Amino acid sequence: MQKTLLNWVEEAQVICVFRHQIPDPDALGSQWGLVSWLKETYPNKRVYALGKHTGVKPELFEQPDVVSDEEIEDSLAIVLDTANAARVDDQRFVKAKRIVKIDHHPQPDPYAHLEIVMEKAASTCEILTGILKSFARDEELSTKTAQYLYMGILTDTMKFSTNNTTSHTLKMAAYLAQSHLDLPRINEELFALSMTEYKFINYIRNHATIEECGLVTIFLTLKTLEELDISPNSAKERIGELGNVRDFEIWAMFIETEDPAVVRFNGSLRSRKVIINDIARRYGGGGHQHAAAVKGVDVETSQTLLAELRSRIKGDS
Numbered sequence: 134m135q136k137t138l139l140n141w142v143e144e145a146q147v148i149c150v151f152r153h154q155i156p157d158p159d160a161l162g163s164q165w166g167l168v169s170w171l172k173e174t175y176p177n178k179r180v181y182a183l184g185k186h187t188g189v190k191p192e193l194f195e196q197p198d199v200v201s202d203e204e205i206e207d208s209l210a211i212v213l214d215t216a217n218a219a220r221v222d223d224q225r226f227v228k229a230k231r232i233v234k235i236d237h238h239p240q241p242d243p244y245a246h247l248e249i250v251m252e253k254a255a256s257t258c259e260i261l262t263g264i265l266k267s268f269a270r271d272e273e274l275s276t277k278t279a280q281y282l283y284m285g286i287l288t289d290t291m292k293f294s295t296n297n298t299t300s301h302t303l304k305m306a307a308y309l310a311q312s313h314l315d316l317p318r319i320n321e322e323l324f325a326l327s328m329t330e331y332k333f334i335n336y337i338r339n340h341a342t343i344e345e346c347g348l349v350t351i352f353l354t355l356k357t358l359e360e361l362d363i364s365p366n367s368a369k370e371r372i373g374e375l376g377n378v379r380d381f382e383i384w385a386m387f388i389e390t391e392d393p394a395v396v397r398f399n400g401s402l403r404s405r406k407v408i409i410n411d412i413a414r415r416y417g418g419g420g421h422q423h424a425a426a427v428k429g430v431d432v433e434t435s436q437t438l439l440a441e442l443r444s445r446i447k448g449d450s
Contacts, residue, residue, distance in 0.1 A: 134249050135264055141231055141247070142171070145209035147179045149200060149229060153215040154222045155366055156188035158323065160214040162285025163235070163257040165194050167211065169278040170265055179204070184222035189370050193284065193322055205229055214257035216419065217242035235260055239410065241419055252421075255297045258285030262305040279312035280319065288323060291373055296406075296423060333363045334374045337386070341375055346446045347382030349375050350439060352398065354389045365389075365399075372401045382407055382446045387435055390428075398435055400427045402442070412441050 142148065150168050152160035164182050171180045181198040183205075202225060210229030215221050216238035226232060234245035237254040254260045262282050265274060273279075286306050290298045293306070310316065326334070341351040358368055365388045375384035382405055387398035400418070402409050402425045410425040416438050418427030430438065 134247060135267060137247055138233060138249065138264070139268060141209055141233065142175075145178065145231075147181075147204055147208035149181045149183055149205055149208040149210050149226070151183050151210060151212045151215070151221050151223055151226045153220045154185075156184065156191075156214075156222070157370070158190055158193070158288040159256045159258055159285035161188065161191065161194045162281045162283075162288075163213040163261050166258065166265075166278050166281035166285070167213065167261060169281060170274065173275055173278065174268075181208075183226075187366070189288075189366060190323065194281070202228060209233065211235065212245065213261070214238075216240065218244040235264070238421065239419065241414070253297065253299070255295060255299065255302045256286050256289035258282045258289070259302050259305050262286070262309060263301075266305070266308055273312045274309065276312050276314065279309040280314055283309040283314055284319060284323060287319065292320075292324070297421070329362050330367070330371070333361050333368065334371055336361060337371065337374060341384075343381075344443070346443055347380055348439065348443050348446060349378075349381050349384040350387070351375065351385075352387045352389075352435075355391065358388070369399070369401050372403055376403055376405070381405065383409060383442050385439065385442065387430075392429070395431060397429045397431050400430060400435065400438070402426060407442075407445055409442065409445070412438065412445065415441075 148171055150164050152164045168180055168182045181200045183200055184197050186196055205225050206228045208229045209231050210226045211233045212221055212226055213235050216236060232245040233247045235249045235257060237251055237257050237260055239252055240250045251260050337351050341349050343349050353368060368388055372386045385400055385402050387400045390397045390399055402413055404423045408422045410420045410422050413419055413425035413427050416427045416430060418425055420426050
């Protein structure tokens, strides 16, 4: 597959790189890491990054390009970190001559001509680092390219602490670190808290519902987020703060959507060992075994979902 990818890249005069909506640093890091490498390696090709300049820490990444329909239609599209087609940030990717998907999520929706999906990888940046390392014949990547990719690995593994962090993950990070990365500065930019974030973390810790079985939940309304001066995107990135207690088995954060007709919530679900993504799929969501999400569930549905999670902890399902 990597050989096919390299052949397609070398044949294409136009390459458009996409990723998912409301991107996290793994989506942004893989996108900009690949764009940087392509521009450095093939300076005569037209290479673009597409999508809205939003998400988590967008200020650490470059502004996306404005690209015409005609340019996309003439391009090789590479879609990163996006399990299903509906989540691609710019839906014009379907117009491309060829579509490549590189991802580490379970594969519910094959939508590309070439799919490189490695579900055991901790991040898309880990997969992409391995691919570029092979293409570069183990030579160092540029500092710019390596930094983007390292940021994605570091955040998706929560500083190498998740249960899908492997020796391969660490090898890829070490390979990137050889490119003269300023590791303390990268950590500072990604993880240092503002006072607003600090207060929000204290709020969710103090207001979460903790059950004896090890299920921890919090529901956040738009009014609460406004009072705490934090956006829904920034809020959901703090779900990990609920999981730092050994006795907690599953932790869930539900954030109200901006649906004027009915109260609905987007839910982020995490677990220590219990498999939860199959439950999320039953409610229109999905994700990894221990990190999943659901979208647009009403109050009643959220309670049904929580009942299933509760049963799963107890071994009843």
